Amino acid sequence: MSIVPLVKVNLVGILDDKDKVLEATQEFGALHLIPLTSAQKELEAVPAGRGREATEALRWLVNSAAQRRPMTHPDGFQLDQVVAGALENKKALKECEDRLARLDRRIRDVEPWGEFNFSDLAEIGDYRLWFYVVPAGKLSQVNPDGKILEVVHRDKYRSYIVLLSPDEPPADAMPVPRTHVGTEALSKLKHQYELAAIELEELELQRQVLTKWRFVLAQNLAAARDLSARHRASLETADADRVFVLQAWARTDQVAEIEELAAGLGVATLFDEVSDKDRPPTLLENRKAMEAGEDLVEFYQTPGYRDWDPSVIVYVSFVIFFGMIMTDAGYGLLLLLLLFLFRKRFAGSALGRRMFRMSVWLMVSTTAFGVATGSYFGVAPPEGSFLGHLKVLHLKDVDTMMKITLTIGVIHIVLANLMRAWHEKTPSGRFQPIGWCLVALGGLATFLGQGTLFGSAGPVSVVLGLLTVGFFGSDRKVDSVTSGGMRIFDGLAALARIVNIFSDVLSYMRLFALGLAAASLAETINSLSGQLNHAVPGVGLLIAITVLVIGHAINIGLGLIAGCVHGLRLNVIEFFNWGLKDEGTPFRPFKKEETRL
Structure with a gap:
């Protein structure tokens, strides 16, 4: 575990060559740029018209349930047309879904009244129809005296009443407010619903057709962002007459590579050691097996450049704390199996692979503490058995666990x-x-x-x-x-x-408290399931299994949340409070984006 030593790099070149130097530097991808002048505050990270809109369009296509084979060659690809088409499709599809939802609600509201059309007022003596949905409990409060009304439909819970009156009846004429049915007939509403459903299918097909451009769109989006990053970097160099200066932080072990790059570009280089006035960014470097510790550390706070790298200690302690909180061998083995089944989903990126390795160790820790405490889905092994001999910790022994x-x-x-x-x-x-x-x-x-x-x-x-x-x-x-x-x-x-220090040490008692709570909840779930099985012969077995599955699933979910939150909290609050002095900024290399889907 270490914080990589850095050196300050100055690249000095002719102003006409600045764009070429920036592009080569971005391709090199190992320099953390130092702004020498302030860039425009309103400058966006992605270009207007091709950034946010393209990002939204790409996300819309990637999230489509139905995908076509992606085109990998840009022949026939028009960025503006694809982005505009995807955004128009998204807007139209959302509006169609809303219209369908409204029509479905209207149909359900109108259906009990049946099929009808409003007649001309002159034909019915200027009488109007007023609609009321009266609950069965209030039906006795309806006074028919002096009213022309009819119950047109009735179900178990309510009655649908139509009242004829030239003017809207007073509020106390009926025990409930009137219902607004609308003027469109039920058959017309159903026809509109059918047309909207067909339109929705056509829009979904349009979206599926557009998904063939998702790979090329991602490539163009990455290129647009790279161009924007170079534009920002160009505004942050120091320019004087026909000369520019590009300043950056770099690893000391890459000085030779930078000199070779500069020689190829025809620019001068000047290297400065870190001075007491400098505040360099922090670049953490650990062995492959411990790389996930860097993610855990930087999730909360990046240590200062002159501080130390706590990644390994945080990684190991987080694994131990997580296992103590989950503390069930059955849960650990089940989650290990799920990780194995879905392992390919983690292989797509370096971050995913790091998270997979760490997750495996978290589940191994959970299994180990589960064996040590004798908990297998909340069931303790029989006394004298092999697993019983492996039980060395007793969660209910409060004094020892404290x-x-x-x-x-x-x-x-x-x-x-x-x-x-x-x-x-x-x-x-x-x-x-x-x-x-x-x-x-x-x-x-x-x-x-x-x-x-x-x-x-x-x-x-x-x-x-x-x-x-x-x-x-x-x-x-x-x-x-x-x-x-x-x-x-x-x-x-x-x-x-x-x-x-007194309160921070006491905070670690949460490891025992959360572990005991998880084990007790598992035992309660098993006990409740057994009682249901005996209380209801036959179907009770099905109910008991349902309670077991749902109960343990909830307990696993709570354990995962508690393990992550409190396992990290003890590191980033209590441990960092005593171990780290300064907060730094992470090392962000100026490099080209990867094309991801």
């Missing part, structure tokens, strides 16, 4: 402080973390070793640690009474973090 989780918390926070002390250069930066290590270890020794020599040494370690933290509260020089008083204040302010 000691285990608090020990894990102390080790995690001590490790964070040790790594910080190792990479700091000032006395305060080095000795304060050592002092907190003594405090944490002393507190743990006091808790675990009550009544032993080990426990007696705990308070001594705590006091020694607090004295170390207070004495090295800052690096302020004491050369007067005022500075001495401020140094004492710095020490007292540093000691205030004792509340933080």
Whole structure:
């Protein structure tokens, strides 16, 4: 695990060659550009007319349920026509779906009244029809005296009543407000629905036909974004007379390659070491097996360039914490099987492959802790069996589990402080973390070793640690009474973090609490299923199986959420709080986009 050393690169060339240099630099794809002038704020990341619209059109075609074989050659491809056609198809299809939904609702509303057409008012003495849907419970409240009304339809729950009156009846004439049926006959509505359904099918066919251009459209979209990125980079170079300067950060081990690139382009190069005033971006580099740790770290915070890379520790601890929270061998093996069945879906990108490897280890951890706690879909193995002998942890043994989780918390926070002390250069930066290590270890020794020599040494370690933290509260020089008083204040302010370390260690008890909750819920699901099976002979078995499947599916879902949220939280809140000092910016190479579908 390491943060890659960087060097500042200056490329100096003739202004007429700037576009060529930018294109070659983008093709090289390993430089993090440094803006030397401010680009226009309104400059979009993708070109207007060919960016957002093309992105929306591509997404519409890729998400189509029915796909045609993609064209890989641009013969006959017209970008503007394809984008316009896809967006028009999307708009028309959405409008058609809305129209179908409205017609379906109107048909369901009109159907109980039957097929009818409104007559001319003169033919019926200027009487109008007023429609009411009266619930069965309110039918007795309808007073027919002085009214011309008819029940035209009746079902189990309501009656459909038509009232004849030249003017709208008063609000209290009927127990319910009147219903707006509309003027269109049921047969006409059904005909409109049929036409809309046919139109929808035709629009879906149009969309399917357009999907053949999705690959070529993606290629053009990537090219448009690359062009936009070069345009932005062109605005951020320093130009003077006929010369331009392009500045960037690069890996120190790529200096020779950059010199070779510059020689081929005919531009001058100048390399500067990182100075104290510089704030370089952070480029993390780990072995292939641990690369996913970088994603976990950068998900919340990128460490500063002068800090250290916590990727490996975060990766390993996240796997352990996740397994402790899920803690069921049955769940772990089931999810491992699903990962194996869907493994090809992860193979399409480097990120997908990293996530697949990490997911496998998460499920292995879940299985291992499930075996250690003796939980297989909430069922404990029989005493004396092979699996029973492998059970070494008892989740319901509160005292033991508290000691285990608090020990894990102390080790995690001590490790964070040790790594910080190792990479700091000032006395305060080095000795304060050592002092907190003594405090944490002393507190743990006091808790675990009550009544032993080990426990007696705990308070001594705590006091020694607090004295170390207070004495090295800052690096302020004491050369007067005022500075001495401020140094004492710095020490007292540093000691205030004792509340933080106490609360942060206690936070690790969530590992035990969540694991116990998941195991208890699994046992409850099994118990409820068994009771249903015995309570309802015959069909009870089907109900019990349904409860088992749905219940365990919900428990697995909750476990996945809790494992990810709390497993990450203990790393990015508690661990980062003690291990990292600065927040940096990620290294973003100036490179061409890949064509993805």
